[in-house]
Amino acid sequence: MSENDLPAPQPVLFIHGLWLHASSWDPWVELFTSRGYSASAPGWPGDAETVEATRSAPEALNDVGIEAIFSHYADIIGGLKGKPVVIGHSFGGLIAQELLANGFAAAAIAIDSAPIKGVTALPFSELRTVFPVLANPSNRKKTVSLTAKQFHYSFGNTLSEEESNDLHAKWTIPGPGRPLFEDATANFTRNSPAAVDTHKAVRGPLLLTAGTKDHTVPQLVTWQTYMLYADNPSSVTEHHLFDGRGHSLTIDSGWQDVAGEALDWLAAKGF
Template sequence: MKTNAPKTVVFITGAFVTHHGWKPWQDYFEAKGYKTLAPAWPYKDGTAAELRARQPHDTDLAKLTLSELVEHYANFVKALPEKPIIIGHSLGGLITQILLNRDLAEAAVAIHSVPPQGVIPYEFSFLKAGWKALGLFTDLDKTYLMSFEDWQYAFVNEMSLDDQKKAYDENTIPESKVVARGGLTSAAHVDFDKPHAPLLMTSGSLDNIIPAHLNNRNLKAYKENGSVLDYKEFEGRNHYVLGQPTWQEDADYILEWLAKNTK
C-alpha cells in the first residue's frame, strides 16, 4: 500500500568543506515536506574547528580513497526504506552521478559537480584552483588544508573579504589527497550510455574550480536514451553556491524540478 510518507533527500557534500553547510538547505526542504539527511564523510563528523585541529596528522582521513567514499554513501542509501532523491555538490556531485548510475536514486541533482572519469578538466581555472589538492610530491599520509588565499579563488571569488573569512572559518576542513586523486581513476567511472533516473545538473557563471564550461561538457557526455537530463546555469554563482545569499533561489529551482520529475 502506498503511503503519504515524505520523500527522503540525501545531501552529499564535496571536498574541503564540512557537511554542516547543508543545514539551511535541510531546514528549507523539510519545510517543503521532505525528510532530509546529510551524512558526513568518514572521519569528518565534527565541526570545522575540530577537524582543522587534527591537521595534518589525521592519518585515517589521509588514507581515505574515493572508492571507499563512494561505497560509504552507497551503503548509506541502500539502507534506506526507499530510493532517495540524492543531491550533491562538487565532489558530492560526482558521487551523486555514480550512485545514480548504480540505480540507487529516484532522482538526482549534481550542483557544480566534479566530472566523472573521461571528462578531462582542462580548464585553466580548474587547474589553478585544484592542483594543490592532488598533493603531487607531498606526503600522502598527511591531509591537505586549503589556504585562505586558495579558498578565495576556488570558492568565494567576488564576495566581500569579511564574508570570505566567515565562510572559511565556518566551513573549511582538511582533505584526503588520495580522494582528490581518485577523481582521475576508474573510481570516478560513470556509464554515460546507461539509462538513468532523472538528473539535473547546475552550474554557476562565477565558479572557478568547477567552471560552467566543464559542467556543460559533463552534461554532453551523457548519451540521449530517453532519460530525463536537464541543465541550468545560474548567473552570479561561485563555488560557494550553497552558502551564497542566492542559495534559496537555487533551492526553489531544484524543488520545482523535483516536483515535475518525481512521483
C-alpha cells in the same frame, strides 16, 4: 485514512564536497524538511560531527578516496525507507551521479560537480585551484586545508573578501588529497573510481548545474559532463546555469536561489 496509511516522505540525501563540512548543508536540510521531505546530510567517512572536531582530527580523512565515499553513502542509503533523491556539491556531485547510475537513488542533482571520467576540459582556474594539492605527490595519502586566500579564489571569487572569509571560518575542513589525484588521472586509468555509466544506465532523472563564474569547476566542465550523457535517450539529463555564481553557491548569501531551483526541478519531476 490513518497516519499509518500515508506515504512516507521522500528521502533527500545531501553530499558535501571537498573542504566543506556536512553541516554546511544544515540550511538546506531545514528548508527541504519544511517542504515535506525527509532530509539529511551525513558526512564523508572520517568526518567528525562538527567542523571543529574534524579540524582537530584531520588524519581520520587520510587516504579516503572516491570508492570509499561512494560505498559509505551506498551503505547509508541501504538503511533508508526508499531510494532517496541525492543532491551533491562538487565531489559530492560526482558521488551523486555514481549513486544514481548504480541504482541507489531515485533522482540526482549535481551542483558544480567534480568532473567524471571522460571530461577533458582543464581551464586555468581549475588547475590553479587544485595545483597546491597535486603539486606534492605525498598529498595523495594526506589531508590538505585551504587558506582563506585560496578559498576566496576557489570558492568565494564572486563574494566580498569579508563574506568569503566568514564562510571559510564557519564551514571549511581539511580534505583528503586522494580524490583529486584519482580525478586528475581518471582518463588514463582503466577502472577509474571517477567513472560513471553515462551511456547505458537506466536511471532516474539527473540535473547538472553550473555557476558561470565558478573557478573550481568552470561551466565548461559541467557542459562536457552533460554532453557525455547525450547518447542515453532512455534517461533524463538536464542542464542549468546559475549566472554570475561561483563555487560557494550552496553556502553563500544566495544559496536559497539555488535551493529553490532544486525544489522546483524536483517538483516538476514528481518528487
